[in-house]
Amino acid sequence: MLWYHYVLGGVLIVVSIIITIIVLMQEGRSQNLSGAIAGGAETFLGKAKARTLEGRLEKLTKILVAIFFVLVLGVFILFLFIG
Secondary structure, eight states, X not given: OOHHHHHHHHHHHHHHHHHHHHHHXXXXXXXXXXXXXXXTHHHHHHHTGXXXXXXXXXXXXXXXXXXXXXXXXXXXXXXXXXX
């Protein structure tokens, strides 16, 4: 195996561990069921959600998953054509 196989594999492992940690830090969706039963009580809080830690974690998760997807696709194409 060449040196960049190890480097790219290590990067993918680190990014996947970071994604796992961030997902585990987020609250579960079942905790918000009381708002669905209560009606529109969550609408005001939903507007400010992007400024909370939970909103930032969700945004960071989406960004990291997109980066991970692009990395995996790039590594696959690189290994497919270059070897």
